[in-house]
Amino acid sequence: MSARRTIRPVHTVAELREQVKSWRAAGERIALVPTMGALHSGHVALMEAARAHAERVVLSIFVNPTQFAPTEDLSRYPRTLEADLDKADAAGVHLAFVPDVGEMYPEGFATTISLAGPALGLETEFRPTHFAGVATVVAKLLIQAAPDVALFGEKDYQQLQVITRLARDIDLPVRIVGVPTVREPDGLALSSRNVYLGKEDRAAAPALHRALSAAAAQIAGGGNVLDAVDDARRAVIAAGFQLDYLEARHAASLAPVLSRAEGPIRLLVAARIGATRLIDNLAVPD
Numbered sequence: 705m706s707a708r709r710t711i712r713p714v715h716t717v718a719e720l721r722e723q724v725k726s727w728r729a730a731g732e733r734i735a736l737v738p739t740m741g742a743l744h745s746g747h748v749a750l751m752e753a754a755r756a757h758a759e760r761v762v763l764s765i766f767v768n769p770t771q772f773a774p775t776e777d778l779s780r781y782p783r784t785l786e787a788d789l790d791k792a793d794a795a796g797v798h799l800a801f802v803p804d805v806g807e808m809y810p811e812g813f814a815t816t817i818s819l820a821g822p823a824l825g826l827e828t829e830f831r832p833t834h835f836a837g838v839a840t841v842v843a844k845l846l847i848q849a850a851p852d853v854a855l856f857g858e859k860d861y862q863q864l865q866v867i868t869r870l871a872r873d874i875d876l877p878v879r880i881v882g883v884p885t886v887r888e889p890d891g892l893a894l895s896s897r898n899v900y901l902g903k904e905d906r907a908a909a910p911a912l913h914r915a916l917s918a919a920a921a922q923i924a925g926g927g928n929v930l931d932a933v934d935d936a937r938r939a940v941i942a943a944g945f946q947l948d949y950l951e952a953r954h955a956a957s958l959a960p961v962l963s964r965a966e967g968p969i970r971l972l973v974a975a976r977i978g979a980t981r982l983i984d985n986l987a988v989p990d
Contacts, residue, residue: 716803717807737797751792758852766801816837822869868880926964929963929964
């Protein structure tokens with residue numbers, strides 16, 4: 705542990721609620737930033753944005769097993785707790801909630817949230833149980849921490865829409881805020897999974913953002929939506945990716961769109977290069 709670190713980590717829901725209760729009694733607003741750790745500059749942007757929304761910021765660090773498919777290696781997900789706590793401390797976070805699996809899913813746990821709407825399609829075509837796991841753990845965190853606001857990155861855009869819909873549908877008293885994607889200078893969206901990229905794959909990876917940018921400009925300039933999407937798909941494949949999807953969707957509902965008039969439009973992509981699966985998205989300018 706850093707000798708100068710002031711952030712307080714807690715490991716149980718009871719400890720979390722005790723601290724939140726004291727802040728509430730003092731009339732302070734609370735922001736929650738849920739993460740799976742392996743923090744990077746994108747997470748730091750979330751934490752800094754949280755400070756603009758509330759007097760107190762809670763960061764959760766929990767590698768959630770229920771959102772991993774059987775074919776995904778949960779044990780490979782990077783875990784860097786001490787470095788994460790240092791980053792959170794530097795960003796001004798007040799409390800880190802670091803539960804273990806038994807705390808979040810005690811023996812006999814048998815509840816899962818069922819989803820429709822923006823959770824259908826795109827990611828669920830390839831990871832059918834993913835959003836059920838995400839929604840269940842996020843609902844638990846929002847109930848446990850009882851924040852006024854919770855912040856999520858736009859990089860996981862479908863997830864952001866699923867969580868926004870979740871909070872609205874089950875009347876959770878929290879405002880969900882999306883924070884713009886943080887990128888490397890060459891356009892690659894920051895992700896904890898970028899550490900898996902080898903040298904050649906890392907050099908090719910920005911092709912995802914370039915393809916989305918070209919398609920967005922084509923559509924904004926009056927081009928046909930389907931033609932722009934087809935051009936982007938070809939560019940991604942030519943760069944060496946195995947494409948899962950690249951789609952134009954309505955920015956709020958994530959319903960398919962065929963023309964600019966059906967917007968606002970969000971372009972979303974998921975593709976594999978080497979052993980790494982990357983996702984990205986981009987808004988089509990009005």
